[in-house]
Amino acid sequence: MKKIFLFFLFVLYAFVLEADEIPIEFEYPAIAGDFYVAGTVFFPPLSVPDPDNILVIDKSTEKEVISKITVIEKWPDGSILSAEIVFPASSQRKTRYAILYGDKVRRKKSFTDASVLPTISFVVPGAGKTVESMDVSVGQINVRVDRSASIRYWWYLLPALILIFLTILRTLRTIRIQRK
Amino acid sequence: MQKKFLDRYRETIFKGFASNRGIVNNISSESIEYLQETENPCMETFYQAIIDFETKKFVDTEKPLVGYFCSIVPEEIIIACSLHPVRLCCEDQIWTQAGEEVSPGDICPVVKSVCGKFYSGFYDKFEIVVVPGTCDPKTKLAEMLSPLIDIYFLDPGRDADYLKNADIWERKYRDFFDFLKKRFNYSAGRKELISACQKTNKRTEIFRKIYQLRTKNPDAINSFDYYIMIYASFFMDIDLWNISAEKVYKEASAKEDKRTCGRPKVLLAGTPVIFPNFKIIDVIEKSGLSIAADIQCTSFGRFYNPVEIDEETESGLIRALTLKNIAGSICPCLLNLEKMINLIIDTVKKYNLDGVIYYNLRLCQVFDIQTAIIRQALKQENVPFISIKTDLSKEDTGQLKTRFEAFREMLEIHSK
Amino acid sequence: MNKITITRRIFQVVSLILLVYGAYIFKEWKGSYETEQSFFPSLQAPAGKISTTQFEKGSILWPSGATPVIENYPPSLVCRFNPKGGLFKACILHFFSENLTWQTQIKYLLPYITLFILLCFIFGRMWCGWVCPIGTVGDFLTFLRRKMNIPLRRFPQNFRMNLSFTGYGIMVIALAISTIIGMPNFARYQCYWFLPYCQICPARLICPMFGLIKPNWKDFSTGITTTFTILAWIVLGLFIAAFYFGRRVWCHMCPVGLINSWFNKGAGVELHKKAIKCIKCGYCADCCPMGLTKMYEMNKDGIYNQNACIMCFRCVDVCPREDCLTARFFGKRIQSKDFFRRTKDAKKIP
Numbered sequence: 001m002k003k004i005f006l007f008f009l010f011v012l013y014a015f016v017l018e019a020d021e022i023p024i025e026f027e028y029p030a031i032a033g034d035f036y037v038a039g040t041v042f043f044p045p046l047s048v049p050d051p052d053n054i055l056v057i058d059k060s061t062e063k064e065v066i067s068k069i070t071v072i073e074k075w076p077d078g079s080i081l082s083a084e085i086v087f088p089a090s091s092q093r094k095t096r097y098a099i100l101y102g103d104k105v106r107r108k109k110s111f112t113d114a115s116v117l118p119t120i121s122f123v124v125p126g127a128g129k130t131v132e133s134m135d136v137s138v139g140q141i142n143v144r145v146d147r148s149a150s151i152r153y154w155w156y157l158l159p160a161l162i163l164i165f166l167t168i169l170r171t172l173r174t175i176r177i178q179r180k
Numbered sequence: 181m182q183k184k185f186l187d188r189y190r191e192t193i194f195k196g197f198a199s200n201r202g203i204v205n206n207i208s209s210e211s212i213e214y215l216q217e218t219e220n221p222c223m224e225t226f227y228q229a230i231i232d233f234e235t236k237k238f239v240d241t242e243k244p245l246v247g248y249f250c251s252i253v254p255e256e257i258i259i260a261c262s263l264h265p266v267r268l269c270c271e272d273q274i275w276t277q278a279g280e281e282v283s284p285g286d287i288c289p290v291v292k293s294v295c296g297k298f299y300s301g302f303y304d305k306f307e308i309v310v311v312p313g314t315c316d317p318k319t320k321l322a323e324m325l326s327p328l329i330d331i332y333f334l335d336p337g338r339d340a341d342y343l344k345n346a347d348i349w350e351r352k353y354r355d356f357f358d359f360l361k362k363r364f365n366y367s368a369g370r371k372e373l374i375s376a377c378q379k380t381n382k383r384t385e386i387f388r389k390i391y392q393l394r395t396k397n398p399d400a401i402n403s404f405d406y407y408i409m410i411y412a413s414f415f416m417d418i419d420l421w422n423i424s425a426e427k428v429y430k431e432a433s434a435k436e437d438k439r440t441c442g443r444p445k446v447l448l449a450g451t452p453v454i455f456p457n458f459k460i461i462d463v464i465e466k467s468g469l470s471i472a473a474d475i476q477c478t479s480f481g482r483f484y485n486p487v488e489i490d491e492e493t494e495s496g497l498i499r500a501l502t503l504k505n506i507a508g509s510i511c512p513c514l515l516n517l518e519k520m521i522n523l524i525i526d527t528v529k530k531y532n533l534d535g536v537i538y539y540n541l542r543l544c545q546v547f548d549i550q551t552a553i554i555r556q557a558l559k560q561e562n563v564p565f566i567s568i569k570t571d572l573s574k575e576d577t578g579q580l581k582t583r584f585e586a587f588r589e590m591l592e593i594h595s596k
Numbered sequence: 597m598n599k600i601t602i603t604r605r606i607f608q609v610v611s612l613i614l615l616v617y618g619a620y621i622f623k624e625w626k627g628s629y630e631t632e633q634s635f636f637p638s639l640q641a642p643a644g645k646i647s648t649t650q651f652e653k654g655s656i657l658w659p660s661g662a663t664p665v666i667e668n669y670p671p672s673l674v675c676r677f678n679p680k681g682g683l684f685k686a687c688i689l690h691f692f693s694e695n696l697t698w699q700t701q702i703k704y705l706l707p708y709i710t711l712f713i714l715l716c717f718i719f720g721r722m723w724c725g726w727v728c729p730i731g732t733v734g735d736f737l738t739f740l741r742r743k744m745n746i747p748l749r750r751f752p753q754n755f756r757m758n759l760s761f762t763g764y765g766i767m768v769i770a771l772a773i774s775t776i777i778g779m780p781n782f783a784r785y786q787c788y789w790f791l792p793y794c795q796i797c798p799a800r801l802i803c804p805m806f807g808l809i810k811p812n813w814k815d816f817s818t819g820i821t822t823t824f825t826i827l828a829w830i831v832l833g834l835f836i837a838a839f840y841f842g843r844r845v846w847c848h849m850c851p852v853g854l855i856n857s858w859f860n861k862g863a864g865v866e867l868h869k870k871a872i873k874c875i876k877c878g879y880c881a882d883c884c885p886m887g888l889t890k891m892y893e894m895n896k897d898g899i900y901n902q903n904a905c906i907m908c909f910r911c912v913d914v915c916p917r918e919d920c921l922t923a924r925f926f927g928k929r930i931q932s933k934d935f936f937r938r939t940k941d942a943k944k945i946p
Contacts, residue, residue, distance in 0.1 A: 042706060087854035163713045170862030177898035178890065342878025343889060362930035370745060485875070488914040490883035500881060508877030508916070518895075522872045 020047065022099040023059075038086040039097055040072065041099055048080040048101050055107040056087045059096040066109040077159035088117070097122075132153040181219050185227040192234045209275040209579040213425040220432045223405050223423040226412040233415050242571065244364060247303065249294075249318060251482040251509060253461050254353060254501045258310075259418065260368045261360040267414035268303065269478065270294055271457040271541070273572045274592065275302070288317035288543055289572055295321070298328050308363065310334055310356070315546060332359060340514040343505045346521070349502035350495065357498065373497045374591055379418045382574060386425045387483035391473065393433055394408050395531035398445060398470040400432040401460050406471075410479045413446055427533040433556035444591040445472035445531075449554075450539035450567075451547050452478035456570055460539055461582075462514035467584035469537075469591075473527055475520070481510040512546040521557040534591045537584075542571040564594050600909040600923070604725065607734040610677035615729050616806040687799075688712055689767065690852050693791050696774040713859075720863025721856040724847055725885075725906035730799045734839030734846060734879055738885075741840050749841040756887055758847050760904065768792065770851070788820040793851060796828045798835040844885035847906060857903045866924040867891065873920035877891045880911035880921060893919060 026037055039053075048054055051069040058065050065087050073081040085099060202224045243264040248255070250269070251527040270293040279296030297303045306329060311322035313335035322331050334356055339345055361368055390409075393400050401409075410430065413421050414566045448462070453460060464471055474480055485508045487500050510520055522538055536558060551567045558565040566587045570576055691712075695705055715723075718858035718922055741748075746898055775784050777789045794800055801813055813828075815821040838846040847853050881892035891900045891911050915921040923930050 154703055156710040158711040160706065160713050163710070163717045166860035167717055167859050168714075173862040174899050174901055175898065177896075178894065178900065225931050340875065340876065342881055342892060346878065346882065485877060485916045488879045488883070488916055490879070490910070490914055491748055493742055493745045493747055500879075503882055504916075507873050510875070510880075516876065519875050522876065526872050526941070593651055 004101050016054075018032050020100070020102050022101070024097055024099055024122045026120055029090075029118065029120055030116060032091050034090045034117055036087055036117050036119040037097070038084065038087050038119050040084050042082045043080050043101060047103075049085060049103065052100045052107045053055055053103055053105055054080075054083060054085065054099060055105050055109075056085060057098055057100055061095075062108070064109055065097065067107065068111050068112050069107070078097055086119070096176055168180065181221070181223070185231075188227075189234065189370045190229055192231055196287065196473055202513055207287045207312075209574050210312060213464075214490055220401060220428050220431050222424065222427040222487050223408065223544075225427075226416075227419070229412045229416050230408065230418075233549070236434075239524040244307040245305050246308050246360075247306045247312065248312075249290075249321075250312045250314050250511065251477050252312040252314050252505055252511065253310045254335060254356070254505050255351065255355050255418075255485065256373065256376040256380055257360065257498075259370040259379060261357070261364060261366050263307075263360065264365060264417070266292055266306070266470055267478075268309065269296075269414070269452070269454055271452075271454040271572060273283055276572060286543065287316075291317040291324075292545075295324060300336050303329075308332055310566070312336060314511055327379055330515055332356065336506045336514075337583050338514055340507055340516045340519075342503065346499065346502065346507070349506050353502050354495070365426050369445075370492060370494045370497055373390060373494065374489070374492060377489060377497065377500070379422070381486045383425075383528060384486040386422055387479075390425065390429050391480070391484070392431075393429065394535070397446075398418055398472040400435070401428060401589045403471045404458065404466060405409075405459065405515060407461060407479075408451075408455065414478075414485075426577060443470045444534040444588055445470055445538045445593065446591075447475065447524065447528055447533050448474045448539060449475040449520075449536060451541040451544055452476040453520060453539070454478060459572070459574060460568070460570065461538065463577060463580045464537065464584055467543050467581050469535075471487070471537075473531055475527060476521055477509070477511055498527070512550055517550050517553060521554055524554065524558065525563065537564070537585065537587075540564065540567060540569040542569055600913045603907060604734075607726050608735065611727040612806075617801060622765060633887050645939055659790075671840075686850055687794075688855050689770070689774050690791065690794055693774040693793060696771060697778040697790060699778045707727065713719045716859035717862070718864040719908055720860045720865050720901065721853060721905060722863075722865060723856055724844075724850070724853045725908035728852075730802055730835070731847065731906075733802055733845070734844070735834070737836060737839040738843055741883040746841075748843065751842055751845055751887065753887070753889075754938065756845065756904075759845065759848035760854060763851050763854045766849070767851035767854060785863045788818070788824075792824075795824045798828075798832045801828060801832050811910045827881055843887075844906060845887075847886060848904060853906070857905075858908075860905055861901045863898075864892060864902060864926050866927065867901055867907075867909075868906070868922045868924050869898065869900050870922070871896045873917045877916060879914045879916060881908050883914045 001006060022041060024037075024039065026039075029035060043054075051071050054069050056065045056067045057063065069086075070084045071082075072079055072084055075081050076103040087097070089097070109159075241264050243262060245266055246258050246263045247266050247268045248258065255265045267291055271289055272293050273297035274511065276289050278300050279292035279294070281294050281296075282299050284291055285292075308330045309325060310332045311318055311325070311334070313319045313322075313333060319333075322333050325331055336351060336352065337345055338351060345479070357368075360366075373427035390401060394406065405428070409421075409425060416424075423484070436553050446469050448460075451474065453474075461471065486501065487497075487504050489500055490496060491499075506514075508525065510516065512520065526534060538551055538554060540551065548569065555565050555567065564587070566583065568580060568583070569582060574580070691708060768813060773789050773792045777785050813825070814826050835846055871894060876892070878892055881889040884891075885908060886904045886906055888902050890902050894900050909923050912921045912923050
């Protein structure tokens with residue numbers, strides 16, 4: 001019974017909702033007034049099933065900012081690979097923004113039609129290049145996205161190894177029973 | 181009623197073929213007085229069937245009769261060919277003495293009594309007799325009977341290992357099936373086989389109910405009636421047997437709660453008990469034990485396993501029959517002593533029985549040989565065990581009774 | 597037919613329907629963002645410019661103008677039915693092959709692999725006996741043979757052993773090809789050699805038939821496609837023959853089953869034998885669709901899980917002795933304890 005409980009814990013943990021944050025950087029332009037900040041962000045597979053799972057937050061207030069998200073590409077499993085994110089900012093209020101994504105978050109504020117405003121592009125620190133980092137190979141997509149929280153994936157190694165260990169243990173037991 | 185039946189039976193055999201031989205039968209009605217309290221009115225069909233059989237009416241059927249021995253021979257194939265199977269195993273002292281005229285005295289009593297029945301012309305309606313080569317006396321019996329009647333010899337081999345022999349068995353059964361079809365010019369296929377298997381499976385179902393009822397309360401259907409039912413199934417039409425046995429079961433299970441069995445329950449294993457030779461049952465019941473379960477080839481070995489149909493093709497059905505009849509057989513002629521020991525221990529533990537009586541009919545060596553090993557195995561499991569070796573005569577009844585009474589006292593001490 | 601077998605048949609049919617028609621049935625599930633892209637967008641290659649189906653014919657990458665062999669819409673690809681892009685990927689060989697070619701980083705595959713290991717750890721090779729769509733089709737072929745009264749062909753033990761070695765050989769070759777074409781220098785071979793096993797897998801030809809879609813069953817445009825086409829035909833023929841004359845002979849060499857079988861002996865679903873109840877009647881070994889005999893041979897109590905076992909529980913079903921063979925889940929019985937189960941079912945003959 002203890003074992004079964006343990007495994008259900010694993011299952012639960014595998015499906016637990018997660019959210020990750022990408023800080024973004026841009027330079028405030030010299031112009032005064034409102035402008036759009038735009039850029040393409042890459043997401044790891046199966047992290048963002050829906051564009052509504054991406055939102056932009058104001059780091060100073062921790063509140064959601066209105067945004068427009070256009071899906072550019074998808075992973076073969078249907079989750080979003082890359083999306084163009086556009087959100088308004090103002091030179092009067094110089095604050096920092098970040099992108100939040102994952103199944104935990106849900107976008108509420110969105111806009112579709114952009115008014116005519118100057119647009120500047122943002123960069124994602126750590127990711128280095130944006131568009132250049134996509135290596136399109138032949139036939140199937142061959143995309144390398146460096147920007148992601150690795151720990152989100154590597155922890156799966158733990159249950160996998162435990163399960164393999166248990167499998168080997170039980171297999172040895174079965175073989176021992178059958179041989180005797 | 182049982183007593184009445186025995187009187188009728190006695191009258192019948194004296195009128196019949198035994199009369200000119202002046203032999204007395206060994207049926208005793210002593211234990212019947214005890215059993216009478218638990219008799220079942222629905223048993224009349226079986227009693228009547230036995231009386232009819234003894235008056236050479238055999239069975240009420242137009243179908244040709246096919247005689248056979250042992251549970252190794254597949255009844256289902258015989259039924260599928262629209263024939264009437266009659267199991268000829270017989271342990272009657274009358275016919276044993278008749279048989280001694282053509283066979284030596286120191287051989288298997290079954291062979292002697294069968295020879296007696298055939299040579300005195302009692303069995304004359306059979307088209308063919310199927311003799312399996314399970315044990316040595318049976319093999320020679322085939323040769324002894326061949327001047328009188330057509331014989332089909334079916335040799336399953338002595339190794340009951342499925343992996344080695346399944347294909348051989350299947351071929352042998354198929355040959356038998358083809359032979360019957362050709363001999364009686366009847367085209368039977370899998371439909372007939374399936375319906376035959378359904379009949380025997382129905383019988384298995386009823387038998388299992390009765391068996392389980394008796395393990396709980398042996399007096400619900402007393403051992404006399406139980407063995408009468410077993411004997412009647414040798415020659416009765418299988419459908420009729422199913423219906424009548426179901427009636428008996430219903431009657432017994434309705435009254436079940438009122439009766440309790442205070443006597444120690446024992447398991448009777450070993451040589452099969454066939455109707456007129458009820459000496460061992462009489463003695464056991466009289467000495468205060470009750471037979472709650474049995475592991476014998478006439479009853480348990482023949483009825484307990486259903487035909488598990490996995491493939492409904494003709495070859496699949498025949499294979500299923502080989503598995504039920506040969507691989508699952510408990511016949512001591514085959515290599516299956518471990519299975520026998522396991523069965524005894526399992527039955528005793530499962531139904532909380534008090535002890536095991538192992539019955540050896542004198543001159544049946546295969547049962548006798550394995551007694552020591554079974555005793556040893558049961559000693560390890562701490563199951564009380566007694567082995568009895570006796571013959572068809574009634575001379576040692578008193579001696580047996582003393583031994584069983586001692587055994588009963590031992591069981592009572594053991595259970596405390 | 598008995599309880600577990602009836603349950604299994606129902607489960608198989610439901611799984612087949614779900615796998616083949618699931619995308620039609622649950623089309624409401626797909627997100628709003630997918631609506632305008634395709635009828636079954638989640639099963640398409642990534643949106644945008646990269647897709648197997650959108651190469652320009654005659655280009656260097658797609659030289660002969662050949663159409664891709666693997667279609668990207670259901671029901672042809674039941675092997676990777678995943679309506680909302682979740683964790684679930686059915687066919688593990690498809691998964692490994694495509695990711696070796698794409699050279700996906702291992703960390704992104706870890707969730708899939710962990711789920712696969714978890715499922716295998718709990719259920720062992722139950723996939724083959726209970727879900728696998730072509731296994732269901734094969735069982736139907738076996739059913740037809742039984743109805744047509746054609747005797748079962750029993751294959752010897754070492755033949756079945758050799759089949760599994762063949763399966764491992766095919767698996768290694770398929771994965772090696774997938775790895776090689778993933779290398780940049782060999783990228784131009786991707787259009788022909790992509791998913792090499794899937795191209796000859798009988799599921800590719802059989803499953804579309806349920807959706808009344810004609811699979812890409814012949815392609816003689818180049819030498820490689822011709823080879824693959826003929827191989828696929830041969831494999832399909834072998835598949836049909838194996839299921840029609842034997843029972844589950846094919847499953848001995850199915851690479852997916854072989855991967856699953858590594859987990860079988862340690863699986864949570866245990867097959868248990870109580871030796872004292874056994875009367876060695878051999879029904880269990882006789883009915884085993886994979887032709888296994890361990891449950892018959894074992895002379896002591898214990899788990900008799902075997903590598904090739906597809907967990908169909910047929911042996912548990914036909915055992916005439918109650919409590920002898922039992923199915924357990926982590927040591928707990930999952931089987932009904934009805935004494936008359938056997939004989940009741942024995943009346944109803946399939």
